[in-house]
Amino acid sequence: MSDTDIHSQREAPPGTAPAAARELRTEEMLVNMGPQHPSTHGVLRLMLRTDGELILEAIPHIGYLHRCAEKIGENVTPVQFVPMTDRLDYLTGMNNNHGFSLAVEKLCGLEVPERGHYIRVIMCELNRIASHLVSFGCYGMDIGAFTPFLYGFREREYILDLFEATCGARLTYNYLTIGGASLDLPEGFVERLAWFLDYFEPKIDEYNNLLSFNYIFIKRTANVGVISAADALAYGLTGPCLRGSGVKWDLRRCVPYEIYDRFEFDIPVGVPGGNAGIPPEVVVGDSWSRYYVRMLEMKQSVRILRQCLKQLAGGEFRAKVPRTLKLPAGEVYLEVEGVRGQLGFLVVGENKPIPRRVKIRGPSFCNLCIVPHVCRQVLLADVPAIVGSIDVVMGEVDR
């Protein structure tokens, strides 16, 4: 009788092990984080199983923003689908346009003129900076620092102004399209961009000073949500999340597409703490590393942009694309290095103007998969820190 406790008798059916009955009585609680929660970046819903402030399990529930993007792709021509790609990851419209255009161009065998290439790289890298600025600001918000958010948005405003001058839109651009860009760069763009780069580069140091190397920020993010390189690869993480785990993998350099092989730039990766000014608390693959990789990537983007401006060629900005572009029978899958990771487009043609199948590999979706793995035995306050460092955009996850 020593091991029988009265409550296994009261609550559990006879024959249940007392240990199981004891499990029932722990202080567990199910909490819903989202879909209307300030720090889930849109409409992510996390079901948290908690013991006090300790998270035992976090299960992401997705699909609140599903808009049938892929199905729409099967019903419109590629040129008509380009605006839809803007709405996938709404912070990186240019990169999405670009990726889809590349896939279609590869399927159709289209050649893009020289100037078109440069315009594309300029836009993609500018958009990368803009997106990272949002990521940086929001991450600060997740950790509880309000000011970086507005700093990030302030600089992003200049980029959006550039975009607006170029294509008239500030968020959904529909600018890079099949065969190049839909419009040429406006007058004075190069000078404005050059001014912006000179203005922006010191700002990155300012951000680092304000947030990245803040003691509290480091304490909150370093050694939190550590993803080992093996895990990162196993879960198919890409982009800053993968590089944050110390894997030097960037499609722009490793499988060069477009004209990225013409530029000099480095691939920043997560570095263990104590090296070269990195805070000693930092572990490769933790939230801080992922965050910091983004900060370094902005620098590299600036570098690429400067080289672009030097090399920028004249001439046509768009190839001659037939009014009704017939997609040849065949299948093309192409990945580009998007802002959040590898953005892949599968386009299947069947000799019709409308593709038979469009499939999108969203990096946010793949990156989000690791949340249940990482958000285990962490504190409640770590969940925003981890999810924020993975930096998902729900538009792309739900598509």
Add this chain to the structure above:
Amino acid sequence: MLTVGLTQYLVLAAFLFCCGLFVMTTKRNAVGILIGVELVLNAACLNLVAFSRYRVGTIDGQIATLFIIVLAAAEAAVAIAIFVNYYRTLATIDVDKGDELRG
């Protein structure tokens, strides 16, 4: 005419004491019983301070009250710890459920 003196304080303390006693004897929630105990202790403290003010004229009563307050805090800490354990073991805070001499 209403006046204030020792008796009034003592009657009030007696009332508090009786309320505390009633709470102690009837509430089934363990924390409720603790609240009853606090009431009773407060009644005693009030008595002590009133006597010290109106009868003795020294602050010995205040010192005793000070000790009571400290001990009450200590007692509450231990009691709450016991209740948390109790709740963990029995999944309830009803003291009537704890009448079995095994856990």
Add this chain to the structure above:
Amino acid sequence: MGSILRKVALPIFLIGVAAIMGIAWAPALLCGTVDSMRDDLGTWYKWDLRGERPTLTVGNIRQYLEGSIEGQFAPAAHVRFGHSTAVAFAYVLWPLQFRITRDVLAVVGVVGFVSLFAMFAIWWERKVAARMQSRLGPMRVGGWHGWAQSLADGLKLLQKEDIFIEGADRPLFRMAAYVAFVPALGLFIALPFSAAWIARDLDVGLIFIFAMFGVGVLGVLIAGWASNNKWSMFGAMREACQMISYEIPLGFALLVPIMTVGTLRLTTIGDLQSGGFQTWLAFRNPFLLAAALLFFIAALASCKRAPFDLPEAESELVAGFHTEYSGFRWALFFFAEYAEMFAAGALAAILFFGAWHSPLPAAWGESWRHGPLWQQALHGVVFSGPLWLIGKGIFFVYVQMWLRWTLPRIRLDQVMYACVQVMLPLAMLVLLANTFWEWLVPSRSVLGMAANAVCTAVGAVAVLAIIGISIYGFVNRRRLVGTLVVKHLPGA
């Protein structure tokens, strides 16, 4: 409105100064007049058999003012009043002799001050935050820099529907806001704005304020509980943990000045620091300076301000304990928060930074203290008095705001670690060290004076730096971090 304000800025400023001087000193002067009158007549006529001041009638006062009763200290001929003036003054002065009148005045004053201050502080916080974030902040409502924004917000909050969610414990839900607000208000009872400006000069004033800080937590706890919301509950639990823990280092930090001056009466503590900048307690020795810092940090945690704003951490707990609150009840929580912020700042000023005294040496204004009325008033404004205390309080509130808009939030376990493993031992050490210092090093000794000088210098530099950086930032419309950039990115 705005244009008018802009056009006649100087007269408005001057009128404002005059009004402030009037507000700051008129009641105190009036009460003082009545008291001296009562003393005077009591000693003269021996009305007072029980050792108490006599109660005057309106007629007594009038006669006194007219000079028809010859008191020992009756006004000299040139300040005697005419009949009608005397009657008018007599009716004003008569109620002021009663304790109850003064208490009512004090309550009205405290409530009014707290409400006004909270509204001002909310507006100001928005302006500070905006300036730090390269924004403008409120600019529209009321004209000049949106000064009426808080007023409009208040009106809006008053009109909002009072929502009770399903399953909430209604009476407790209602009560929680008051339980949070009343102690925040109550602590102003014992908070001296100057030696004369205090509702009740308790001999245990310091602990009273400390107690009120502690009781306010209950409101938050109950709010979290009664909301029937798990996030609120989390917020409430966090608040309870944080408050109970930080009360201990807070108490230890308070003990340091208490041990130094040997009293709990705040007016006494304040008046011990009247001799100018170098006599402020924080600069007496290094340990008091450390205690001031510790006190400020612990008070920050007690006011649940960033980086200790865990109970309402919006990126983690939606809005924490007040998630389910709306309308006026929600506003009450904010009033309580700002009241506590000011109280913490004012307490820091009273205990460590010269209370209601100006940094100027005491001797400079001494003669004015007893001069004609206008000199007394000017003395109050320039050398000591409630304005200085309010100014210092606002300064510390400003520092709290600055921290809030600069720092990220700490995690719960780090908060507890910081309290138990860092603050508490430090506070104990500081207490111990200060005890030995006060025991072994007389303040007149070389070591004592040297420490005083060094601490004064450090404190002066720190305070001037904070003020200077702020002014520089505001004038240059630049973010300050930009001026302190580390040039090279590590790890690049």
Add this chain to the structure above:
Amino acid sequence: MSTIELLLVTGVLLPLASFVLLAFVGSKLGKPASGWVAVLAMAASCVLAAVALMQWQGLDAAGRAAARSAPVLWATLGGMPIKFGVNLDSLTLIMFFMVTFVSTWIFVFSVGYMAGHSDEIDGVSKFHRFFTYLSLFGFSMLLLVIADSLLLLFIAWELVGVCSYLLIGYYFHKKSASDAGIKAFVTNRVGDFGFIIGLGMVVLFLGDLSLAGAAERFHHEFTAGGPLFSRTFCGLSLATWMGMLLFCGAIGKSAQFPLHVWLPDAMEGPTPVSALIHAATMVAAGVYLTARIFVLLTPEAQQFVAIIGCITLTLAALVAIVQTDIKKVLAYSTISQLGYMMLAMGVGAWIAALFHLLAHAFFKALMFLGSGQVIEGCHHEQDIRKMGGLIRKMPVTGLTFLVGVLAIAGAGIPALWMPNHMKLGLGGYFSKDEILAVAWHRVYGENHGENEVAAGAEIQNPKSKIENATVGTPPPEPRPLSPLLFWIPVLMAYVTPFYMMRCWWLTFMGKPRDRHVHEHAHESPLMYVPLVVLALGTFVSSYYLFRPLVAAAAPHPFLTASYDGAAAEAAEAHATMISHGAHAALATRVGLAFVVGFVLAWLIYRKGLAVGEKLAAALKPVYTVLVHKFYFDELYGLVLIGGTMALNAVSYAFDKFVVDGLVNLAAFVTERLSWFSGMIVDQGVVDGAVNGVGRGTWSLGGLVRSPQVGRIRNYILFAATGVAVVVVWIAFV
């Protein structure tokens, strides 16, 4: 607070600061740094002590009196003020300096030693913990030294006890170490129990816990013939009992017979601990306490002290002969030397005892550290039988150890014709001889130069005459002590050199007996620098450098003289330094004892262990008794455990025979009765009635049981009901 006091208080607080610092951030400071923090604090204390000492030396008597400020009132307990202050006199200063100096070098040694001896527990190094304890220990010991009241002394005393427990049990995962820690602690508790009772008597009869005040009151009690002297218990006056009980504390702490058993076991702690606690400071605390309460000891109590010391020194010296563990040899030699000091106290050689204490602290710390070096060098080997020939591998250690051996053996040239300060000798030569001289004087004192002594006393203390006159009661006749108290120590003075030389020879000389150990042997600078310094210290301390200081602090002879003429006389005699008859007589008897001992040891152990083993076999019964340390541990085991068991047996027997018998008897009677009633009454007639009764009982039982529901609320309710009934009764009836 005067400058000197400030220096001392700061010196006490520095180790405390180091303790606090290490306790909080020690783990962060890590391996070498945390040790150096402790060293730094202690070294600073030492410098402060040296400065204080120098200042003190520069003061005249009036200045010294002025330097002493009034104690601070701490609390008033039941009308008795508890005051704490600094007991500023020469003894305090010299002890303070000795403790800080020796400790500093032991700390330095520890930094080197513990680097290889601190284990990791759960991945956390315990290195800093060692220095945390050491710092606390330093603080406690210094507090003990400067304490001016018995209460403060007691507090420090207990702190020292706690630290010794922590340090002995430092390797707490080792059963033997933690056992030794507990043993030390518990044994000390036994002594402290007596001490506490003694303190109680002081409070009760003297009403003043400060040392000076208690002495004053004690003397007043004596002159007034108060209850302390007029009432007796078991034939001894209460004053005697009080002194003996107070001395009990010293018995425990200084490992005197019969509480000496913990000290050898305490060698389980790290070697620096042995050096610090069991040589230089903690055991010294017992002697220091005895010195401080000396004025409260009646002649009978002093005799008690002397006897205890004599027994201790004999037992320990004998046991030390057969020990094979290098640290245990030193431990027993320590006990033996402490016995000498206690004997000295008992015979009134106050100065000689403390002089010996100071000298002993240096050379014993030196030897313990040397043994630590040996143990470290020999790969944690402590058995001297496996050593040998180490002098070639560790010359510095060997030579410094030899200095220690010479000092403890009392080596010197007994040149009677030379003035004292020019005589050549080491440590024990002067101090031990002085002890024996005073003992000689006490035993055979009447035959020697009385006049000189009296003259000396008069010159020294012109005041005593006057005060004596005012008191009016002539000092009682001097009582000679038993000659054994002189002759046994003299005999043991021959034994000491023997076992010390045996130890040294086996360790350092001869042929290596264990190749493995020998090959591993080495020494490191961090560890031998302290050895050299302490060796120099041994030389310096031997020469009457400290003696005048100690002598200056000697209790006012008048205080002792008034109730113990002989002791006073002896004290005065050697206060004026006896270079006359007693000393001369002694020099011929023990002056060359060390030569005899050394030669004997050399003869036996020159070729290794063989001769020694043969001798042991030949003297088997004696050897067995000695190896088993006179069976003290076994005796205590038997008495305590056996006593408990016996009590068990008695109670068991009572239970079995008396209680059970009664129960059985009752059962038997009942059974018979029931048989009777069953057979006669029950069968037919009462069945129905019985059932009725049964049912009634059942419901009655239910009724009675119903309150016993296990609900605390209901119990409260019952209690409340009772109260209510009483209250209502009082109010309305």
Add this chain to the structure above:
Amino acid sequence: MSGEVLAFYLLAALAAGSALGCVIATNIVRMAMCLLGTLGAVALLYFLLSANFLAVIQLVVYAGGTLILIVFGIMVTSRTYGEKLKPRTSEALIGTIVVLALFAGLVAILLRAPWTPVAPTEPSNSVAQIGQELLGTYLVPFELASVLLLAVMIGAAYLAQPAKKE
């Protein structure tokens, strides 16, 4: 009627009412809130009795510490929201009778007791006085209390630590 009398009766009514609230309330959190009322009222009564120090200590320790602890305990132990443990009728009945009788008896005794009137004394600077007494006359209980608090701290931490997973 002087201010003191008015204040006393107001506070007494508050204290008694809150205590009655404790008795009547079935919800445990409301009971705790009623306790807050009583504690606060008693603290203010201490002010009236010129035991200022005691009053603020009551506020700090009782209202600011113990009560929060109690509410904390309630929150931890009452996850089953709204679980109401009603008193048993029989117990309530007996309890009422007993307590009423007790109260009646006490009041009767108190009213009849011949308290010799002593002029109320104004303790001068009671904080310093209390400090003196605590470290003088009451030193031993004071130290004992500190030891007790230490023991309680350790004990509570031990009791409340999560059960070890086997």
